[in-house]
Amino acid sequence: MKFYRSFEPGQPIVWEGERMDFVGSVVTGVATLTQMLDDGRTQMVGLLLPSDFLGRPNRDIAAYNAVATTRVVLCCFRRKPFEALMCTTPQVAHRLLEMTLDELDAAREWMLLLGRKTAREKIASFLAIIARREAALHKRDPGGRMRIDLPLTREAMADYLGLTLETVSRQISALKRDGVIELVGKRAVIFPDFARLVGESGNDADGGYPR
Amino acid sequence: MKFYRSFEPGQPIVWEGERMDFVGSVVTGVATLTQMLDDGRTQMVGLLLPSDFLGRPNRDIAAYNAVATTRVVLCCFRRKPFEALMCTTPQVAHRLLEMTLDELDAAREWMLLLGRKTAREKIASFLAIIARREAALHKRDPGGRMRIDLPLTREAMADYLGLTLETVSRQISALKRDGVIELVGKRAVIFPDFARLVGESGNDADGGYPR
DNA sequence: CGCTTCTTTGAACGCTTTCAACCAGTGTGG
DNA sequence: CCACACTGGTTGAAAGCGTTCAAAGAAGCG
Numbered sequence: 001m002k003f004y005r006s007f008e009p010g011q012p013i014v015w016e017g018e019r020m021d022f023v024g025s026v027v028t029g030v031a032t033l034t035q036m037l038d039d040g041r042t043q044m045v046g047l048l049l050p051s052d053f054l055g056r057p058n059r060d061i062a063a064y065n066a067v068a069t070t071r072v073v074l075c076c077f078r079r080k081p082f083e084a085l086m087c088t089t090p091q092v093a094h095r096l097l098e099m100t101l102d103e104l105d106a107a108r109e110w111m112l113l114l115g116r117k118t119a120r121e122k123i124a125s126f127l128a129i130i131a132r133r134e135a136a137l138h139k140r141d142p143g144g145r146m147r148i149d150l151p152l153t154r155e156a157m158a159d160y161l162g163l164t165l166e167t168v169s170r171q172i173s174a175l176k177r178d179g180v181i182e183l184v185g186k187r188a189v190i191f192p193d194f195a196r197l198v199g200e201s202g203n204d205a206d207g208g209y210p211r
Numbered sequence: 212m213k214f215y216r217s218f219e220p221g222q223p224i225v226w227e228g229e230r231m232d233f234v235g236s237v238v239t240g241v242a243t244l245t246q247m248l249d250d251g252r253t254q255m256v257g258l259l260l261p262s263d264f265l266g267r268p269n270r271d272i273a274a275y276n277a278v279a280t281t282r283v284v285l286c287c288f289r290r291k292p293f294e295a296l297m298c299t300t301p302q303v304a305h306r307l308l309e310m311t312l313d314e315l316d317a318a319r320e321w322m323l324l325l326g327r328k329t330a331r332e333k334i335a336s337f338l339a340i341i342a343r344r345e346a347a348l349h350k351r352d353p354g355g356r357m358r359i360d361l362p363l364t365r366e367a368m369a370d371y372l373g374l375t376l377e378t379v380s381r382q383i384s385a386l387k388r389d390g391v392i393e394l395v396g397k398r399a400v401i402f403p404d405f406a407r408l409v410g411e412s413g414n415d416a417d418g419g420y421p422r
Numbered sequence: 423c424g425c426t427t428c429t430t431t432g433a434a435c436g437c438t439t440t441c442a443a444c445c446a447g448t449g450t451g452g
Numbered sequence: 453c454c455a456c457a458c459t460g461g462t463t464g465a466a467a468g469c470g471t472t473c474a475a476a477g478a479a480g481c482g
Contacts, residue, residue: 035323037413043326045319056312063316090301097308100315101267105274107318108256112246114325115254115373119438154461162326164439169462186446186461202248330470365429378470380430397429397479 001081007031007068013054014062022076023055029072030151033064034159044159045107049133049151053099057083069151114162117202122161123171124200127181127189131197147190175200212292218242218279224265225273233287234266240283241362244275245370255370256318260344260362264310268294280362325373328413333372334382335411338392338400342408358401386411 004027007013013031014020026048033046045064048054054066060079077085086093113125128142130150135142150157154172158165175181180200182190191197215238218224224242225231237259244257256275259265265277271290288296297304324336339353341361346353361368365383369376386392391411393401402408 033319035319037323037327038415041327041413043323045322058309064319086305087301090298090304093301093304093308094297097304097311098269100308100311104311104315104318107315107322108244108246108275111256111318111322111325112248112254114322116248116252153459165461166440166463167438170438173462202250202252364427375471376429377431377472381470384430 001078003076005074005076007072007074009068009070011068013066013068013072013074016062016065018062019060020055020062021060021079023053023057023079023082024074024076025054026050026052027073027075029068029070031066031068031072032152032156032159033066035064042159043162044156046103047151047160050137053096055079057086057096069153069156119161119163119167119171120174120200121202122163123157123168123175124180124197125202126157126161127191128194128198128201128203131191131194143194145190145192146194147184147188150187150189212289214287216285216287218283218285220279220281222279224277224279224283224285227273227276229273230271231266231273232271232290234264234268234290234293235285235287236265237261237263238284238286240279240281242277242279242283243363243367243370244277246275253370254373255367257314258362258371261348264307266290268297268307280364280367330372330374330378330382331385331411332413333374334368334379334386335391335408336413337368337372338402339405339409339412339414342402342405354405356401356403357405358395358399361398361400 005024007029016035028050031048031054032044033048034042034044036042046052048066054074056063057079086096113122117125127148131142131146131148134148135146152160153165154168155165157163158168161168163171172181172183176183179192180196182192184190216235218240227246239261242259242265243255244259245253245255247253257263259277265285267274268290297307324333328336338359342353342357342359345359346357363371365376365379368374369379372379374382383392383394387394390403391407393403395401
């Protein structure tokens, strides 16, 4: 009933419209959920980090494209037994409800970003989000000077933020010029002062994050 | 434990950060969930129609502003007893999970709209969404010639779509000029051909909606 | 009738996109 | 070993779409 699957960077996990007879959670690595318009315009709608859930009980057709962006290990359950498990053990259902509600909150924060933030604020917000999630994974608090590794290419960041990859690149350069961030290669970023970054993100100074 | 509350148009239901000791569902009317940036930029993150759920179990502080846009009747439950009910009757928890997953799907569709659609596509999508939800409430299928009443002002539509109210007005005028819609007063719209509207929305011809 | 609220329309501006060129790093085959 | 292609990233210039600022029209209500 429970089994592991792994995926190489760039490899699709499931495709929208495809049959999907399992649900799973990310053990290691990073995967993305994306939607596309007919003409190819792409919007990321989920960024799956370790412990995040993939798939939907009671639905056997995938609603989104899921792609591994790094090497990914998934802990999978066949869908039918998992659904049975949910009925017999309410704790599982409750936990899943909590996770889904958290995801919904994150999606709504994301909507605010997509609908109302400037390109610069979007980049700053994204970096702050990644920093917070990385800090949470290591059970630390974000703050002061810190360093993160970007799990996404510029193009994937653009799909996350509703921008073009050129705008992403330009705004990252601008934040670097302004001393808000430092780059270590292309894929690692240092924030000399995390509060300064948050200040650039358009959110309330306190971080304004779901309580 | 169960009680009803009603709200007049424009009246706040709960404010972000406020204590909220009940959950509820909309019986009649329309309410909005919005988030704000410090400088006043506003993004709608939820549009509550009859049968939609408001509030979150296990959280007593509201995460969003909820405002009645029409006269609203809410069927409320005190939070504590409701949480107890969820533990004793798994059906309730399951139903809530299903509803939350549906909302998450809707939020992700919304993210695609906010991040990647043009102003014209946003308006067309919004009108199609309202038409579908209104049709669903009356257990009919959307299609052919149909008429809907807009539950929102131009400004609220702008907050829904991540646009300014001027752009909303202009694009509605443009769709009217192009014969995609007809206006009946300011708040009612007729689609001579629903498929034509969907064609303008940027989505797949089949409607491309969550299965 | 005058006030307020909601909406429409115009003109100018500006941010993000588009199109294009170029750069750096990496892997490949002659 | 070096030319070559390929991928991901940066930067420039011009264009376009939506915003901003401003004024005026329409509808509801005292």
